[in-house]
Amino acid sequence: MGSIDNQTTPKPHVAFLSSPGMGHITPLFELAIRLVTQHDFQVSFLVITTAFTPAQSEYLNANPHPDLHIVDLPPVDMSGLVSDDMELGTRLSLIVQESIRPFRSILSELKGPKLRALVIDIFCTGVFEICNELAIPVYSFFTASGVLFTLSLYLPSMDREVEGDQYVETVKVPGCNPIRIQDLQEPVWNRNSDDYKWYLFHCRRLFMATGIFINTWEDLEPVSLKAVKHEPFFLNIPTPPVHPIGPLVKQIEPAVMVKYEKEMIAWLDKQPKDSVLYVSFGSGGTLTREQLTELAWGLELSRQRFIMVVRKPSDYAAATFFNVGSESDDPRTYLPDGFIERTKGVGLVVSSWAPQVAVLNHPSTGAFLSHCGWNSTLESLKHGVPMIGWPMYAEQRMNATMLSNEVGVAVKMHVVGDKGETVVARREEIKRVVQMVMEGEEGKKMRSRAKELEASSRTTLSRGGTSYETLARVAESWKLG
Template sequence: MTRLFQDKNFLAFSLYLPTLDREVECEYVDLPEPVQVPGCTPIRIEDLPDQVRNRKIDEYKWVLFHFNRTPLATGIFLNSWEDFELASLKAIREHPFYKQIATPPVHPVGPLIKEDEPLTELGAKCVAWLDKQPLDSVLFVSLGSGGTLTNAQLTELAWGLELSQQRFILVARKPTDGSASGSFFNMDGDRVNDPKAYLPEGFIERTKGVGLVMPSWAPQVAVLRHASTGAFLSHCGWNSTLESITYGVPMIAWPLYAEQRMNAAMLVEEVGVAVKPMMGEGKGVVEREEIERMVRMVMEGEGGKAIRGRAKELEHSASQGLNFGGSSYESLFRVVKEWTTSDQI
């Protein structure tokens, strides 16, 4: 049995979770200190994945059951590459804890992304709009296929974009004050999505020419690889993260649910390809002034230059890893060689 994991940080946490479950009696969200995953950067309590924030629910028990079975695998494929998340990969391979639990061999074979997608009529208009914009000038704002914001937060985001006076593409989805992943269960509603009904009054008209509002969906791969795209405000899902880095696009991290908070922390603090806005104390939302500041900084400030440079470095290493003789190429080649010479086949 071979298992597939998206990233190394989450793999390290999954390997450690059964031990954490045995050693800790209280809810993890009640711990006074961050969770120290062996050999890795500690995970802040607020960044723990949604699946482990309540140990009494069936989802946690199901996750724990499968994480307990990970050491039974003959190998683990990772949709990542050697130069990305170096510390966690080194820990999994060398730290005594992972040797003690007999961690299977780990094979980074990524980044594996969707390299192309058919363009709808609306998608083609989006790309045509990008064609008219200057190099690295557009902020792409998209929170994944299921991500939604509250009414208050979407209003602040729209005002922040407008105040920044930067070019943008906003994938607009009807807000909800319920679950941040609510759109996964409301796909029919997207078919009648009218952004004018919930964006600030006059927003679309005032930003016409500077901004483009796309209802529900945009051709993400085509946007990220376009020369006019300068940054990506993202929910930090792993597929979106890999697509952004593969095309050398820095990020504004806006995690919503699941393991996205862990991904965001790693991208900001360890990898250096993202920045994260601060939520107003006691406000419950990221305010428009902070969004304006963050967008300006990423698109035209020194901080933006730094993370853009790092993103370009990783774009190159990601490409090299997949090429003949690269780390991911060789990793997969070794697995194939083992399988084809095994007596069990």
């Protein structure tokens, strides 16, 4: 018998475009990997190189695959257009806007057969017209929670109905749980801000997508997903088909670890099961000096084991969003005097970055003090780890409230005041909450609920599970198309 040449029919080709930032790149890249490894696609992953960070580059190039091609878009000069004090969403939107100017020629030069689809995130809606002219279906991948997704679909209607500069009442998205004003991120709350105008622009264009992927699943967010499917409001506006395919999170980092990462895992190996609190504020999160001091004292007073990822304090909460992985400093210069020495053996302080998935996957890790960014949230739940919610910016306040009030896997630190202002959590309160989660009955209940969601996340992503089959159906339609 002659051998069958598999190359006679080229694999179907899909492209991805993500805005800068690990929170956007990670889920899109994990979806790309799934299409390549589970559904036999070839993928061109287009990378906006302006505002690109070392951490992003390391992640995208860690596990090369012959059917997954990284394509760099030419860098653009943003010097006259963005400034360091510019709001995050505005800055991202402008970087994407400038980077996609040559998009038509970039798409036409891609190697491989004609594209079956392009998958983008919320900040890349500027490509719809170009792709429409080229007859390439565009799918949006909404990388945040279902709570923010339903709010984003509702926002254009809400904007038309409300007068004044700010939203001042509880927001009632049809079919969903009410959202307190103090839990809204400022871009949605303050209608005068550039961030609000940009976000509204992108939300209005969500309806231009052929379909929308969302990084969640039924067991985690039943209320939001039910509303999108059955609530008359969402059925009456032209909502594209919604495909829940989560939780798509970063896989365990490559086995090749640098020395300090190996030391961290070796330290965890020596600790009892569920005994270590992992403290990290994501790729962009930064505390003020006052708050960092209170956190350090709270951890020390709690007498619980911990790993704390720290970076130089700043008054701007998202200070490292655009340079994550490039900073390195000596924590002794901004932690309380003697803190590292006094907590030696009980705690481990790490500067700026840790192999988060490996830490959350470790049996010694018992809880995660987290900013509640959606990627970190999903990573925590996928490994059965409950959370102490410490929201900082973007939609993290909404996530923290949902995780504590609805899902039952988190307790919220009091870091947001009644008017939405950031307040300083004091050491005694931090000590109390940490002890409650690590040793108390409430912590046990949260851990048990997190373990249930861990099992559920495995099921939904396995063959026959809802997230797996949802993606398989879309992939099949692309193959036929």
